[in-house]
Amino acid sequence: MSVTGFFTDSTLCIGCKACEVACKEWNDVPADGFRFSGRSYDNTLSLGHSTWRHVKFVEREPVVGRGGNAPELMAWEFSSDVCKHCENAGCLEACPTGSIVRTEFGGVYVQPDVCNGCGYCVVSCPFGVIDRRPDDGRAFKCTFCYDRQRAGEVPACAKACPTESILFGNLDELQKIADARIEKLHAFGMTDATIYNPKNTSVGGTHAFFLIRGDARAYNLPMSPQVPTTLLPVAWTSAAIAAGVLAIGSLLAFALSPRERVARSAG
Amino acid sequence: MENYYDLPLLKKPVWTWEVPVYFFVGGAAGAAAMIGIAAQLSDADKRLVRDARWIAAIGANLSAPLLIADLGRPSRFLNMLRVFKPQSPMSVGAWLLAAFGGASTAAIILPRRSGDTAAVASALTGLGMATYTGVLLGATSIPVWSTHVALLPVHFAASAAGSAVSMLELRGHRHDGLNAIGLAAALFETITGARIEMNDDLESTPLRRGPTGTITRIGGVLSGPVPFLLRLLGARSKKTRRLAAASTIVGSLLTRLAWVGAGRASARDPRPALGG
Numbered sequence: 001m002s003v004t005g006f007f008t009d010s011t012l013c014i015g016c017k018a019c020e021v022a023c024k025e026w027n028d029v030p031a032d033g034f035r036f037s038g039r040s041y042d043n044t045l046s047l048g049h050s051t052w053r054h055v056k057f058v059e060r061e062p063v064v065g066r067g068g069n070a071p072e073l074m075a076w077e078f079s080s081d082v083c084k085h086c087e088n089a090g091c092l093e094a095c096p097t098g099s100i101v102r103t104e105f106g107g108v109y110v111q112p113d114v115c116n117g118c119g120y121c122v123v124s125c126p127f128g129v130i131d132r133r134p135d136d137g138r139a140f141k142c143t144f145c146y147d148r149q150r151a152g153e154v155p156a157c158a159k160a161c162p163t164e165s166i167l168f169g170n171l172d173e174l175q176k177i178a179d180a181r182i183e184k185l186h187a188f189g190m191t192d193a194t195i196y197n198p199k200n201t202s203v204g205g206t207h208a209f210f211l212i213r214g215d216a217r218a219y220n221l222p223m224s225p226q227v228p229t230t231l232l233p234v235a236w237t238s239a240a241i242a243a244g245v246l247a248i249g250s251l252l253a254f255a256l257s258p259r260e261r262v263a264r265s266a267g
Numbered sequence: 268m269e270n271y272y273d274l275p276l277l278k279k280p281v282w283t284w285e286v287p288v289y290f291f292v293g294g295a296a297g298a299a300a301m302i303g304i305a306a307q308l309s310d311a312d313k314r315l316v317r318d319a320r321w322i323a324a325i326g327a328n329l330s331a332p333l334l335i336a337d338l339g340r341p342s343r344f345l346n347m348l349r350v351f352k353p354q355s356p357m358s359v360g361a362w363l364l365a366a367f368g369g370a371s372t373a374a375i376i377l378p379r380r381s382g383d384t385a386a387v388a389s390a391l392t393g394l395g396m397a398t399y400t401g402v403l404l405g406a407t408s409i410p411v412w413s414t415h416v417a418l419l420p421v422h423f424a425a426s427a428a429g430s431a432v433s434m435l436e437l438r439g440h441r442h443d444g445l446n447a448i449g450l451a452a453a454l455f456e457t458i459t460g461a462r463i464e465m466n467d468d469l470e471s472t473p474l475r476r477g478p479t480g481t482i483t484r485i486g487g488v489l490s491g492p493v494p495f496l497l498r499l500l501g502a503r504s505k506k507t508r509r510l511a512a513a514s515t516i517v518g519s520l521l522t523r524l525a526w527v528g529a530g531r532a533s534a535r536d537p538r539p540a541l542g543g
Contacts, residue, residue, distance in 0.1 A: 229406065249448065253444040
């Protein structure tokens with residue numbers, strides 16, 4: 001089975017949120033609040049246990065010559081975010097029950113019948129995607145529509161996207177499409193268009209990658225995400241030293257001390 | 268710096284009070300098991316050895332319920348032992364706690380030689396109990412934890428050792444070995460507190476500012492300079508040593524609460540996680 005991916009092109013997104021709705025519908029994801037945020041058209045604010053696709057509305061100062069916008073208009077970009085399905089996935093490594101697995105399509109999937117809600121995946125995701133659903137107790141995130149993929153179907157968000165901003169397909173093919181798209185946009189003069197796919201970090205690239213404009217941080221995407229397992233050698237070395245000092249220190253403290261000066265006096 | 272409406276990038280830890288309390292209880296229990304063996308090998312008072320084993324066993328048997336209570340699905344706690352994943356500190360910890368719970372309980376139940384063998388197993392796994400929680404926090408995406416990944420296991424071990432000797436002292440034991448361990452732990456905690464105060468990196472902000480900064484500071488003073496001075500100057504006074512012990516225990520508990528709280532505050536700030 002080939003490794004599949006999402007290529008989400010923000011320059012084609014119109015901010016319609018059909019992906020958010022399709023995802024909720026297909027996956028039976030519960031509502032998670034009706035709040036007015038005041039932050040552009042984004043009342044959803046982030047991915048979470050009950051938001052597996054999230055359209056970001058990035059408003060910026062007008063930049064003359066920024067292709068696609070008239071110079072006098074504020075730059076307004078939309079980008080549909082999703083679980084990155086990391087090559088080296090922090091949540092998958094951290095999961096102590098083996099609930100989180102890599103599927104035959106290369107996606108990262110939480111088996112709901114195994115998860116016991118320990119919450120360790122939540123602090124191990126460098127993208128802040130996975131979270132524990134309070135009323136349910138288990139951790140949830142995008143399943144990459146594992147059920148649909150198994151049936152040979154396209155994930156719900158990609159299926160519903162009216163502009164093909166969300167492309168689903170073979171990961172290598174998508175890379176080629178993305179490279180061609182970047183070339184085209186640069187030729188148009190949209191020179192700030194870049195691919196966000198952190199291949200040169202310990203995450204080792206993502207199966208869901210993005211075409212964005214300018215600084216990734218404006219899209220709440222980290223410059224240099226790291227999979228926490230890279231910290232394990234330092235952490236366990238420190239623990240081994242601490243355990244050694246505690247053991248030898250305790251033995252020495254007693255070996256070198258005189259007997260109890262006063263017998264136990266109180267209970 | 269550019270970001271997305273100052274919204275958090277990371278998800279905050281979902282752990283409630285049970286987890287930091289477990290860090291304290293499990294750590295102290297683990298260190299107590301090691302201290303019990305050290306006391307036994309030096310032919311110290313048998314009551315000291317027995318009390319150390321009891322602290323280890325009670326701590327271990329409180330630890331499991333605390334952790335189970337914090338699970339989103341407590342009825343599925345056995346899934347923790349469904350697989351063993353060395354790359355997951357949570358998995359290593361679950362197995363460690365299972366082994367430590369069995370060994371420390373056996374050490375108080377089994378007679379003589381088999382009890383002693385169990386006590387050795389309890390001390391070995393106890394060393395893991397006193398240190399692995401530092402790995403658990405350090406090897407994550409939370410900036411305030413991961414930036415202190417090298418410090419946390421040693422810091423938690425010192426805190427655990429300080430608490431364990433303090434519990435034994437509050438039981439009335441006055442062995443000089445206990446005071447020596449308490450003194451070393453308090454000295455390390457004093458240095459750690461000073462280093463945290465002197466850090467001015469963005470990642471460490473929750474350890475210095477806001478409510479978590481206040482708790483970090485109070486916990487640091489109570490488990491560092493206060494018991495250090497009391498133990499150094501008043502080692503011969505029973506009252507002073509009891510005061511040092513009580514201060515260490517409260518300080519150690521506050522320290523664990525502060526670190527988990529700091530993790531929550533750290534996840535709220537998008538700047539360190541976004542990088543740049």
